[in-house]
Amino acid sequence: MIRARTLTDARQQAHSNAELNWWIFMRISGLVLVFLILGHIYMTFIQVSESDATYIAVVNKLQQPAWKFYDWLILSLSMLHGVNGARYSIEDYVRSRPNRAWVKTIFYTISALIFTLGTIGLFSI
Amino acid sequence: MYRGREGQWAWMLHRLSGLAILAYLLIHVISISLFVFGERAYMAVHTTYELPIFSLGLIAVTAGVVYHSLNGLRIIMMDFTGRGVAYQRQMFYAVLGLTVLATAYTAFVVIGRLIGGEA
Numbered sequence: 360m361i362r363a364r365t366l367t368d369a370r371q372q373a374h375s376n377a378e379l380n381w382w383i384f385m386r387i388s389g390l391v392l393v394f395l396i397l398g399h400i401y402m403t404f405i406q407v408s409e410s411d412a413t414y415i416a417v418v419n420k421l422q423q424p425a426w427k428f429y430d431w432l433i434l435s436l437s438m439l440h441g442v443n444g445a446r447y448s449i450e451d452y453v454r455s456r457p458n459r460a461w462v463k464t465i466f467y468t469i470s471a472l473i474f475t476l477g478t479i480g481l482f483s484i
Numbered sequence: 485m486y487r488g489r490e491g492q493w494a495w496m497l498h499r500l501s502g503l504a505i506l507a508y509l510l511i512h513v514i515s516i517s518l519f520v521f522g523e524r525a526y527m528a529v530h531t532t533y534e535l536p537i538f539s540l541g542l543i544a545v546t547a548g549v550v551y552h553s554l555n556g557l558r559i560i561m562m563d564f565t566g567r568g569v570a571y572q573r574q575m576f577y578a579v580l581g582l583t584v585l586a587t588a589y590t591a592f593v594v595i596g597r598l599i600g601g602e603a
Contacts, residue, residue: 364562364563364569365563366563366564369563386556386559386560386563386564389553389556389557389559389560390556390557390560392553393553393556393557396553397549397550397553400545400546400549404542404546404590404594405546405593405594408602409533409534409538409539409542410534412530412533413527413530414519414523414526414527414530417526418519437509438509441502441506441509442506444499444502444503445503445506448499448503469510470510473510473513473514474513476513476514476517477513477516477517479517479520480516480517480519483520
């Protein structure tokens, strides 16, 4: 099967509505993440040095609702975008059905735990 | 239809950079979330990140993110504009060029800071 290159192709190739929705989600979230993440990298890595990211600095920044929301939007969008991207890879390279199920179960569990930890962290202050 | 040419390399780099960024993201969320366990736990890990090797690693992460972002925009152009696919090869070289420029700028700033004795 050739890769879907237009929305029409994707609609015809998608096995289910869910698959088509993920295809659209990857593009929309990607577009949003370009600005969110390049902005985040610029502000927290290029503009300031690594040693500036002290405990106090992180706590002070996250006390502001705007940054809390900005970071949580990055966290949730990039988790969904990244985990779905990794799912494409797992489905391409893990050939046997039982192995694929196990790899996905373990991977989704770890990702969900890390997402929960990040969310609790963000909203605990 | 893409095999062995720019399109395939673009796709392969997109997948590799995506998986690398995801691995970085998971570790980044864990280490930054350590502040919920207090200053000691956070700083114990964070002082390690002040070693120069981690700053150099961040330059690599930035390169991966810039490539993945720009190539993602290239994919969107191919998927949602009528003329996108016709220019996919030119857009790939534009993506590579911009990635090299952005990475060079990042490296210039960060390595300059490292030489100045700042992490």
